[in-house]
Amino acid sequence: MMTHMHRIGGRPVASDDVITVVNPSDGLALGRIARGGAREVDQAVHAAQSAMQDGWGDMEAVDRGRILARLAELIRRDAESLAATESLDVGKPMSLARGDVAACARYFEYYAGAADKLHGETIPYRSGHTVLTVYEPHGVVGVIVPWNYPLQMTGRAVAPALAMGNAVVLKPAEDTSLTALALADLAREAGLPDGALNVVTGYGTEAGDALIHHSGIMHISFTGSPEVGRLVQQAASERTIPVTLELGGKSPQIVFDDADMELAGNTILKAIVQNAGQTCSAGSRMIVEDAAYDRVVSDMARRFAAVRVGPGDQDLDSGPVVNARQMERVKGYIDLARRDGLPVLAQGQIVANASDGGYFVPPTLIGEVPPDHPLAQQEIFGPVLVAIRAMDEADALRIANATDYGLAAGIWTSDLGRALRIARSIDSGQVFINNYGAGGGIELPFGGVKASGFGREKGFAALYGFATLKTITIQHGA
Ligand code: NAD
Numbered sequence: 001m002m003t004h005m006h007r008i009g010g011r012p013v014a015s016d017d018v019i020t021v022v023n024p025s026d027g028l029a030l031g032r033i034a035r036g037g038a039r040e041v042d043q044a045v046h047a048a049q050s051a052m053q054d055g056w057g058d059m060e061a062v063d064r065g066r067i068l069a070r071l072a073e074l075i076r077r078d079a080e081s082l083a084a085t086e087s088l089d090v091g092k093p094m095s096l097a098r099g100d101v102a103a104c105a106r107y108f109e110y111y112a113g114a115a116d117k118l119h120g121e122t123i124p125y126r127s128g129h130t131v132l133t134v135y136e137p138h139g140v141v142g143v144i145v146p147w148n149y150p151l152q153m154t155g156r157a158v159a160p161a162l163a164m165g166n167a168v169v170l171k172p173a174e175d176t177s178l179t180a181l182a183l184a185d186l187a188r189e190a191g192l193p194d195g196a197l198n199v200v201t202g203y204g205t206e207a208g209d210a211l212i213h214h215s216g217i218m219h220i221s222f223t224g225s226p227e228v229g230r231l232v233q234q235a236a237s238e239r240t241i242p243v244t245l246e247l248g249g250k251s252p253q254i255v256f257d258d259a260d261m262e263l264a265g266n267t268i269l270k271a272i273v274q275n276a277g278q279t280c281s282a283g284s285r286m287i288v289e290d291a292a293y294d295r296v297v298s299d300m301a302r303r304f305a306a307v308r309v310g311p312g313d314q315d316l317d318s319g320p321v322v323n324a325r326q327m328e329r330v331k332g333y334i335d336l337a338r339r340d341g342l343p344v345l346a347q348g349q350i351v352a353n354a355s356d357g358g359y360f361v362p363p364t365l366i367g368e369v370p371p372d373h374p375l376a377q378q379e380i381f382g383p384v385l386v387a388i389r390a391m392d393e394a395d396a397l398r399i400a401n402a403t404d405y406g407l408a409a410g411i412w413t414s415d416l417g418r419a420l421r422i423a424r425s426i427d428s429g430q431v432f433i434n435n436y437g438a439g440g441g442i443e444l445p446f447g448g449v450k451a452s453g454f455g456r457e458k459g460f461a462a463l464y465g466f467a468t469l470k471t472i473t474i475q476h477g478a
Contacts, residue, residue, distance in 0.1 A: 004033045006181075008047050008195075009050070013043065015202070021033055021175070025311035025312050035201070035206070038210040041171075041214055044169045048168065049139075052140065064116075067191045073190075074190055079105070082104075087319075089177075091358070092319050096275060101151060103151075111159040111462075115164075120134045135467040135468070142211045143157045143158060143171070144171045144222045146224045147278075151179045160457075163463065166466055167196045168196065171204075171208050184199045213238075246457060248405070249282075250379050251405070251428070255289065256393075257291040269303045274438055281438050283385075289390055289392070290389055300346075317348070318348070320361075321360075329382070334361075336374065336375065343366065361383060363384075367388070376403075397422055406448055411432070429445075442458055445460075446459070
């Protein structure tokens with residue numbers, strides 16, 4: 001069985017220990033990754049610092065962009081093998097994995113074009129002075145990504161970080177590190193200088209902890225759970241360095257009686273079933289206006305019952321969840337619904353030939369759920385949609401805002417005035433009106449409010465997070 005090594009300073013580096021990688025579709029081992037810790041993180045930070053000093057830090061923005069553009073092309077060249085690896089490692093259907101690879105390539109393509117376009121300003125000031133501002137990289141940045149969309153999350157953070165001229169130490173999730181290692185090799189082939197992108201694999205409490213506390217890290221980009229997000233923020237506060245935190249959500253889909261239900265139903269189903277519900281911006285609360293509640297909920301029940309779940313290579317509507325712990329966690333929420341007498345309205349089908357060892361959870365619709373119940377408040381991170389009744393527009397908005405989270409929101413109505421009123425009042429980083437892009441749209445600034453985190457990724461906005469603004473004031477006389 002193959003052991004995958006870290007990528008540090010452009011070279012494969014081994015560790016004394018390894019972690020077994022498991023295929024979520026059958027629960028069997030499919031390889032091993034190196035189990036890095038403080039020593040490997042320290043090596044990686046030094047390699048990144050050397051890259052900054054040895055040319056990467058001085059490289060012209062247009063040349064950085066060209067390397068990223070070449071990387072985008074290499075990702076496309078290897079799309080099928082990257083998708084196959086991602087599908088095996090995460091358990092996701094091949095079609096979804098292909099979409100993830102395409103999105104990853106788009107991140108590098110988008111930020112390749114953006115690398116030489118973040119301009120400073122000149123600022124009117126006292127006579128005899130000229131003031132200008134310049135964006136500069138932080139230096140060495142730490143990137144920690146979760147296991148749900150490994151290639152997409154990596155591209156989302158690493159591409160803008162490199163475009164701004166930072167060097168990166170990446171810690172992928174221990175369950176799903178394989179495509180990050182492949183990406184590092186492609187980056188080298190694209191001409192990225194050694195040390196500009198380092199990948200240290202390992203557990204969060206070991207490699208991750210060492211990374212967030214390392215004195216050479218000048219910025220941390222973290223995507224994952226709120227609990228670990230708080231640890232990242234605490235570690236960053238000890239050294240007063242900036243962080244970007246993307247911590248998930250409990251995103252509402254608000255459906256009114258006048259909505260196009262065919263469009264809404266299809267989209268709401270896909271947004272929660274996609275990737276077995278393991279999407280930070282999955283619309284996991286369906287808040288339905290009283291007048292439409294029974295009709296909408298029975299329509300959704302019909303749709304849920306038709307969903308088919310199975311191994312990634314069968315390319316069905318959904319695959320397994322990522323590991324046994326997540327499977328128990330999600331099933332625990334479905335059990336809680338039953339214990340509390342909440343109706344389980346419909347469940348999708350796990351195909352008969354799915355392995356007993358796979359981590360399969362049937363997509364599940366539960367309703368009517370009281371807005372303050374844990375199922376309506378906590379991020380389940382599985383294919384579970386809760387239906388909640390709202391009496392009117394004001395009630396729908398109140399319920400939508402009554403969670404700790406605020407990442408994305410969907411509004412379904414043909415009344416544009418109502419849609420805009422809600423869009424402006426809702427606690428959410430992104431709002432979709434009569435559409436919903438769970439995880440999609442690399443051009444669209446993305447990030448949370450409240451417990452969903454802060455800082456913006458995607459789009460041009462992400463570049464500002466990976467840069468610091470310097471103001472230069474020159475006195476030259478009138
Ligand atoms: P997690 O936050 O523990 O893991 C995310 C990443 O952080 C992984 O790379 C992990 O190794 C690393 N990490 C873990 N502990 C760390 C530490 N002490 N210091 C530094 N890095 C550390 O997430 P999880 O345990 O894999 O999942 C738990 C829950 O988090 C999920 O059920 C879900 O609710 C949420 N989650 C959210 C997202 C998202 O995109 N917002 C993604 C994954 C998980």
